[in-house]
Amino acid sequence: MANQFWDGDVAELLRVHDDFDLTAVDPAATPGTRANKKAGQAELADAAQELRELQERLYAQSRAGAPERVLVVLQAMDAAGKGGIVNHVFAQLEPHGLQLTAFKSPSEEERSHDFLWRIEPRVPGPGVIGLFDRSHYEDVLIQRVRAFAPPEEIERRYDAITDFERRITEDGVRIVKIMLHVSPEEQAARLADRLATPSKHWKYNPGDVDERELWPEYMSAFQLAIERTHTANAPWHVVPANAKWYARVAVQRIVITELQRIDPQWPAAEFDVAAEQARLAATAELRWP
Amino acid sequence: MANQFWDGDVAELLRVHDDFDLTAVDPAATPGTRANKKAGQAELADAAQELRELQERLYAQSRAGAPERVLVVLQAMDAAGKGGIVNHVFAQLEPHGLQLTAFKSPSEEERSHDFLWRIEPRVPGPGVIGLFDRSHYEDVLIQRVRAFAPPEEIERRYDAITDFERRITEDGVRIVKIMLHVSPEEQAARLADRLATPSKHWKYNPGDVDERELWPEYMSAFQLAIERTHTANAPWHVVPANAKWYARVAVQRIVITELQRIDPQWPAAEFDVAAEQARLAATAELRWP
Numbered sequence: 226m227a228n229q230f231w232d233g234d235v236a237e238l239l240r241v242h243d244d245f246d247l248t249a250v251d252p253a254a255t256p257g258t259r260a261n262k263k264a265g266q267a268e269l270a271d272a273a274q275e276l277r278e279l280q281e282r283l284y285a286q287s288r289a290g291a292p293e294r295v296l297v298v299l300q301a302m303d304a305a306g307k308g309g310i311v312n313h314v315f316a317q318l319e320p321h322g323l324q325l326t327a328f329k330s331p332s333e334e335e336r337s338h339d340f341l342w343r344i345e346p347r348v349p350g351p352g353v354i355g356l357f358d359r360s361h362y363e364d365v366l367i368q369r370v371r372a373f374a375p376p377e378e379i380e381r382r383y384d385a386i387t388d389f390e391r392r393i394t395e396d397g398v399r400i401v402k403i404m405l406h407v408s409p410e411e412q413a414a415r416l417a418d419r420l421a422t423p424s425k426h427w428k429y430n431p432g433d434v435d436e437r438e439l440w441p442e443y444m445s446a447f448q449l450a451i452e453r454t455h456t457a458n459a460p461w462h463v464v465p466a467n468a469k470w471y472a473r474v475a476v477q478r479i480v481i482t483e484l485q486r487i488d489p490q491w492p493a494a495e496f497d498v499a500a501e502q503a504r505l506a507a508t509a510e511l512r513w514p
Numbered sequence: 515m516a517n518q519f520w521d522g523d524v525a526e527l528l529r530v531h532d533d534f535d536l537t538a539v540d541p542a543a544t545p546g547t548r549a550n551k552k553a554g555q556a557e558l559a560d561a562a563q564e565l566r567e568l569q570e571r572l573y574a575q576s577r578a579g580a581p582e583r584v585l586v587v588l589q590a591m592d593a594a595g596k597g598g599i600v601n602h603v604f605a606q607l608e609p610h611g612l613q614l615t616a617f618k619s620p621s622e623e624e625r626s627h628d629f630l631w632r633i634e635p636r637v638p639g640p641g642v643i644g645l646f647d648r649s650h651y652e653d654v655l656i657q658r659v660r661a662f663a664p665p666e667e668i669e670r671r672y673d674a675i676t677d678f679e680r681r682i683t684e685d686g687v688r689i690v691k692i693m694l695h696v697s698p699e700e701q702a703a704r705l706a707d708r709l710a711t712p713s714k715h716w717k718y719n720p721g722d723v724d725e726r727e728l729w730p731e732y733m734s735a736f737q738l739a740i741e742r743t744h745t746a747n748a749p750w751h752v753v754p755a756n757a758k759w760y761a762r763v764a765v766q767r768i769v770i771t772e773l774q775r776i777d778p779q780w781p782a783a784e785f786d787v788a789a790e791q792a793r794l795a796a797t798a799e800l801r802w803p
Binding site: 289308311312315316318319321323325358408409413416423424427437438440441444493496498501502504505508509511512513 | 600604803
C-alpha cells in the first residue's frame with residue numbers, strides 16, 4: 226500500500242547518523258512529511274490497523290517459537306510528550322502483546338545493585354513489544370548532570386549499556402531508541418499550561434523546573450549518550466517533538482518500520498486441522514441446558 | 515449526559531441476584547438495550563472518552579494518596595470472547611493505568627504453593643485498573659471438573675476466595691467479577707472458524723474440544739462457584755456473549771459504572787501554584803542551543 230502521508234522513510238530520516246549533532250536538530254521541524262496537524266491525526270488513526278496486524282503476527286509467530294520481540298526505549302525532557310506517545314501510539318497495540326515499564330527514581334534496593342539490575346527483568350519476552358518510559362539512560366543523563374555518580378562510573382556505564390544491548394539483541398530483541406526533542410520555549414508553554422489547569426496539577430512536579438534550569442547540561446548529556454551508545458543494532462532516533470501530532474505519527478511509523486523489517490509470519494498449525502475439524506463436528510449436537 | 519443506548523442500569527441487570535440460576539440466562543439475549551450491532555459498535559467507540567476520563571481521575575487521585583483501584587476478574591469457556599474484551603474494551607484504557615494478567619496453567623513452582631500465592635502479587639495498586647484474564651477461579655472450575663484437586667480441597671477454596679476478596683476489598687480494591695456466557699452452538703461456530711482460517715490457527719488448541727465435551731460439568735462448576743463466592747463487595751455479573759458487540763458494550767458499561775461509584779476527583783495541588791508560576795516565568799528567557 227502506497228503511503229500518501231510520508232514523503233520518504235521517516236525511520237531512516239530520524240535515525241542518528243555519523244557526526245550526529247543535536248544542536249542541528251530543529252525541534253519544530255516535521256521531517257518526511259508536508260502534512261499538517263489534521264492530516265497527521267488522520268494518519269495516526271489510519272495506521273493503527275497496520276500496526277496491530279503486524280503486532281498480532283509477531284505475537285502469533287512467537288507461540289511457535291520465533292524469538293523476535295521489540296524494545297522501544299523512550300527518553301525526553303519533562304513535558305516533551307512521552308505520556309502522549311504512550312496514550313496515543315502504544316495504546317493502539319493489543320494489551321496482551323505490550324509490556325510497558327515506567328522507570329522512576331531508583332529505590333534504595335535498586336540503588337544497592339548495578340544500574341542494569343532493575344532493567345534486565347523488564348526486557349520483553351518473545352512476541353512482545355516492550356516500552357521503556359525512561360530507562361537505563363537515566364543513569365547516564367540525570368546521573369551525569371546531577372553528579373549522582375562519579376565521572377569514571379558514568380564512563381563505565383556507556384560501555385556496560387552497549388554490552389547489555391548487544392547481548393539482548395543476540396537473543397532476538399530488536400532495540401529502537403527514541404529521544405523526543407522539544408525546545409525550551411515549548412517546554413515552558415506546556416509546563417505553564419499544566420500550572421494553569423487544575424485537572425493537570427497532578428502531572429506537575431516542582432522538580433521539573435529544577436531540571437529545566439540545567440537545559441544545556443542535559444543536552445550535552447544527551448549528545449554524549451547518543452554518541453557513545455548508538456550502534457547498528459541499537460540505533461537512536463531523534464524525533465522533533467514541538468508538534469505533538471508529528472512526534473506521534475513519527476514514532477508510530479518507526480515502530481511499524483521495525484516490525485516490517487522483522488516481517489513476522491502466521492505460524493503453521495501444530496495439529497492436524499482435518500482431524501480437529503472432525504473432532505469438533507462430533508460434538509455438534511451438544512446443547513445446554 | 516443521558517445515555518440513549520441503554521434502557522436501564524445494565525450493571526445492575528447483569529449482576530447476580532438471590533436464587534441465581536445459570537440455566538435461566540440466555541446467552542443470545544441483549545438485556546438493557548434494544549439496539550443492534552451497528553449501534554453497539556458506535557456506543558463502544560463513543561463511551562471510550564467517558565471511560566478514559568474516569569480512569570485518568572482514578573489514577574490522578576491515587577497520586578495524592580487515594581486507595582481505590584479496580585480489579586476485573588474475567589472467566590469464560592474457550593472462544594467466549596475474552597480476547598475481544600481485552601482488545602476492544604480494556605485497550606481503550608491508558609496503558610499506564612492498566613495492569614493485565616493472563617493466568618495460564620500453573621507452573622511447577624506455582625503448584626507447590628497455595629493456589630492464591632500467584633494471585634496476590636498481581637492485585638493492582640492504587641489508581642490502577644487490573645484485569646485478570648482467567649484467575650483464581652480456574653482453581654474451582656477446571657480443577658473441579660477435571661478433579662485436579664480432591665473435593666474437600668475445592669470446598670476449602672470457596673471460603674479461601676471469599677476471605678481473600680474481602681481482605682483486598684478492605685484495602686481499597688473494588689472487585690468486579692464477570693462470566694462471559696456463550697452457548698455451546700456459538701462456541702462450535704467460533705472454533706470451526708478458527709480451524710477454517712489459517713491466520714487463526716495459532717489461537718486454536720486441541721484441548722479446547724476436550725473441555726467442550728465437558729460442557730455440563732463446567733456449567734455446574736460455574737453455578738457453584740458463583741453461588742459460593744458472590745458477595746456484596748465482590749459481585750458476579752453474567753454477561754450474555756453470543757453477540758460479541760453486546761458483551762463488549764456491556765462489560766465497558768459495567769466498568770464505567772464501577773468507576774462512577776468511586777467518583778474519583780482531581781487531587782488538589784501539593785505545591786504553591788503561584789510560586790511555581792513565578793519560578794517558571796524566571797526561566798522564560800532560556801534558549802538552546
